[in-house]
Amino acid sequence: xxxxxxxxxxxxxxxxxxxxxxxxxxxxxxxxxxxxxxxxxxxxxxxxxxxxxxxxxxxxxxxxxxxxxxxxxxxxxxxxxxxxxxxxxxxxxxxxxxxxxxxxxxxxxxxxxxxxxxxxxxxxxxxxxxxxxxxxxxxxxxxxxxxxxxxxxxxxxxxxxxxxxxxxxxxxxxxxxxxxxxxxxxxxxxxxxxxxxxxxxxxxxxxxxxxxxxxxxxxxxxxxxxxxxxxxxxxxxxxxxxxxxxxxxxxxxxxxxxxxxxxxxxxxxxxxxxxxxxxxxxxxxxxxxxxxxxxxxxxxxxxxxxxxxxxxxxxxxxxxxxxxxxxxxxxxxxxxxxxxxxxxxxxxxxx
Ligand SMILES: *Cc1c(COP(=O)(O)O)cnc(C)c1O
Numbered sequence: 255x256x257x258x259x260x261x262x263x264x265x266x267x268x269x270x271x272x273x274x275x276x277x278x279x280x281x282x283x284x285x286x287x288x289x290x291x292x293x294x295x296x297x298x299x300x301x302x303x304x305x306x307x308x309x310x311x312x313x314x315x316x317x318x319x320x321x322x323x324x325x326x327x328x329x330x331x332x333x334x335x336x337x338x339x340x341x342x343x344x345x346x347x348x349x350x351x352x353x354x355x356x357x358x359x360x361x362x363x364x365x366x367x368x369x370x371x372x373x374x375x376x377x378x379x380x381x382x383x384x385x386x387x388x389x390x391x392x393x394x395x396x397x398x399x400x401x402x403x404x405x406x407x408x409x410x411x412x413x414x415x416x417x418x419x420x421x422x423x424x425x426x427x428x429x430x431x432x433x434x435x436x437x438x439x440x441x442x443x444x445x446x447x448x449x450x451x452x453x454x455x456x457x458x459x460x461x462x463x464x465x466x467x468x469x470x471x472x473x474x475x476x477x478x479x480x481x482x483x484x485x486x487x488x489x490x491x492x493x494x495x496x497x498x499x500x501x502x503x504x505x506x507x508x509x510x511x512x513x514x515x516x517x518x519x520x521x522x523x524x525x526x527x528x529x530x531x532x533x534x535x536x537x538x539x540x541x542x543x544x545x546x547x548x549x550x551x552x553x554x555x556x557x558x559x560x561x562x563x564x565x566x567x568x569x570x571x572x573x574x575x576x577x578x579x580x581x582x583x584x585x586x587x588x589x590x591x592x593x594x595x596x597x598x599x600x601x602x603x604x605x
Contacts, residue, residue, distance in 0.1 A: 287465035302502035338472025438463035
């Protein structure tokens, strides 16, 4: 029996990091936050749950307003969706395609090629250099758009805002999207440049820095004509993507800036401690501006290390892909988690 449409046969689905059920791991494989969301989130959820009978606000206006306030932009410049993956899918549909290719780095978030294929968007990947940095001059060529995360995933490397400006300046008539899923962990956001560049769109998520991966809320910030284009796509697909509980949770989170600066500072401290410890036992650790590190060891293949860590109850991410198949991506957990990983690496005589 073959029920699949010819369209569905052509899909290449994204492979998410595993969420194991069989045993308890120290889970450092999907860049989740090791801390709980702000206590104000639980309060907001129980309040919102009293309204489940009703459809939510289709445009998540209160959440947009809170995001706008915290980011110092107008409410009309914010669009919310059901996780940033959904926001990204609307972005691909709204802005990319045509005879020129969409441009993104050869090593980057693996959902970009998936969406490109889903929407039949031609794309070209451009190589990062040996230090996994972007060369903006590669991007100064005809394209239907440009997208990359900053800091990049899975490498954790941050690209300077000058590089982004150079690309946005060149592609005046195309949309340049910066996926800032990890921007809270050290980099400087490009959000202040949306005033200068009508073609610049910033996409963010509550999943990582705001400890709400289970809630599924993401957003985009850009000038109102870009936001209107995203609404146009949303209203042709699902007019109520963000449920009322998720919207209330995300709103409470974004407004509790004190709580989140505190847990973010702790993650940054644990990251720097962990990176230092890894270097002492011979690892190459790429400079990280994210809540994870990208590491390799000349003495032991990444895949073997991945398996050894797994045996010891530690789950990290290994990508069996050209150029990065000797690297592991390790999410930063609590300080205790990171001390334990270092101890296993040393005492298990793995390195
Ligand atoms: C995690 C991640 C996302 C997806 O975030 P969700 O809001 O959970 O869908 C998007 N882009 C990058 C680069 C990510 O790492």
